[in-house]
Amino acid sequence: MTVLRVDELSVSAGGQSLVRDVSFQIGAGERVGLIGESGSGKTLTASSVLGLLPDGLHATGSVRLGEQELLGASERTLSRLRGMEISMVFQEPMTALNPSMRVGSQVAEPMLLHGTRPDRRAARSAAVELFDSVRLPDPEGTARAYPHQLSGGQRQRVLLAIALANDPALLICDEPTTALDVTVQAQILALILAATRERDTALLFITHDLAVVASVCERVLVMLDGEIIESGGTREVLSSPRHEYTGKLLAASDLEAR
Numbered sequence: 495m496t497v498l499r500v501d502e503l504s505v506s507a508g509g510q511s512l513v514r515d516v517s518f519q520i521g522a523g524e525r526v527g528l529i530g531e532s533g534s535g536k537t538l539t540a541s542s543v544l545g546l547l548p549d550g551l552h553a554t555g556s557v558r559l560g561e562q563e564l565l566g567a568s569e570r571t572l573s574r575l576r577g578m579e580i581s582m583v584f585q586e587p588m589t590a591l592n593p594s595m596r597v598g599s600q601v602a603e604p605m606l607l608h609g610t611r612p613d614r615r616a617a618r619s620a621a622v623e624l625f626d627s628v629r630l631p632d633p634e635g636t637a638r639a640y641p642h643q644l645s646g647g648q649r650q651r652v653l654l655a656i657a658l659a660n661d662p663a664l665l666i667c668d669e670p671t672t673a674l675d676v677t678v679q680a681q682i683l684a685l686i687l688a689a690t691r692e693r694d695t696a697l698l699f700i701t702h703d704l705a706v707v708a709s710v711c712e713r714v715l716v717m718l719d720g721e722i723i724e725s726g727g728t729r730e731v732l733s734s735p736r737h738e739y740t741g742k743l744l745a746a747s748d749l750e751a752r
């Protein structure tokens with residue numbers, strides 16, 4: 495079963511083409527990596543899927559979540575799907591969280607908004623359970639904390655809890671560990687892997703780091719200058735890259751030595 499199907503997606507700003515003819519599919523429970531250097535078009539591709547392109551940018555082609563076409567869908571349709579069928583975890587958790595709201599309430603909010611829990615009390619206790627499942631220490635106490643009282647890694651765990659609250663079919667992570675130090679990175683990656691496996695959630699994982707793709711994703715899409723230049727099973731692509739650019743990425747990572 496295909497969860498997400500992107501066909502000939504192109505994004506432009508004025509006359510400038512930023513993403514060109516991007517096509518890929520993600521099956522139920524499948525974990526796909528989107529890799530490429532900074533500026534290659536990864537975030538714009540993800541933003542197109544969520545209907546969150548910045549003003550002035552225009553997308554053409556098709557983005558289907560199950561049977562639903564998302565490109566050109568109404569804001570009403572998109573907001574019904576966001577946080578419900580598709581969720582996203584961004585690079586910088588501080589900007590994604592509301593600084594003046596306790597994190598427990600921020601996890602309860604998407605459940606109340608989409609009516610997946612009957613009332614505030616049920617949503618709150620579900621939030622505490624989610625905090626436990628993303629291995630936040632003292633889930634009850636953490637739920638009462640404000641974002642600035644938590645570490646970067648803990649904030650990213652909160653964001654993951656928010657993203658998973660309504661058990662979405664697709665989770666998009668855009669460089670979720672880039673802002674974290676190396677040991678915390680590894681913990682968050684392990685958590686994303688475990689959480690998506692447990693729930694059979696499809697994952698689109700954006701990164702510039704091949705080692706991350708190798709540890710999390712079954713399939714990889716390599717993006718360069720707005721286009722997907724290579725795709726395939728992670729193992730095949732990493733062991734015998736067909737495109738020169740993929741070879742360069744590989745040589746620059748510490749994977750080749752393994």
Ligand SMILES: Nc1ncnc2c1ncn2[C@@H]1O[C@H](COP(=O)(O)OP(=O)(O)O)[C@@H](O)[C@H]1O
Pocket residue numbers: 507512530531532533534535536537538539548549551
């Ligand atoms: N709002 C915007 N207006 C114009 N150009 C943009 C905008 N956002 C991104 N771009 C350009 O589109 C290209 C792809 O950006 P992005 O998808 O953010 O890259 P990545 O996530 O791979 O680093 C870059 O050249 C970037 O400068």
Ligand SMILES: [Mg+2]
Pocket residue numbers: 536537538668
């Ligand atoms: Mg980006």
